[in-house]
Amino acid sequence: MNKCEIKNCERDTEDKFCTHHQMSWEAINSGFEEWQNALGTDLTWENYLIQLIEDDAVKTGDLAIDVAIFELEKVSDKKFD
Numbered sequence: 001m002n003k004c005e006i007k008n009c010e011r012d013t014e015d016k017f018c019t020h021h022q023m024s025w026e027a028i029n030s031g032f033e034e035w036q037n038a039l040g041t042d043l044t045w046e047n048y049l050i051q052l053i054e055d056d057a058v059k060t061g062d063l064a065i066d067v068a069i070f071e072l073e074k075v076s077d078k079k080f081d
């Protein structure tokens, strides 16, 4: 058993994320494709994640925010507490 890689998530998992965060991760990925279809392919993964986290007009659940921050910290120098 591992622990979910999301910070402050203590759930056990066989994989990288626990089932809750895994579901959110998949939703974020499919959401990115939808956004690209809607907004155009110059939308980058990084900008997409930033909008999920910081744009109040975009309704993002707490679990999805956790995952978005995790992914964003991998691809940028941004740090979130």
Ligand SMILES: [Zn+2]
Pocket: 004, 005, 006, 009, 010, 011, 017, 018, 019, 020, 021
């Ligand atoms: Zn988790």
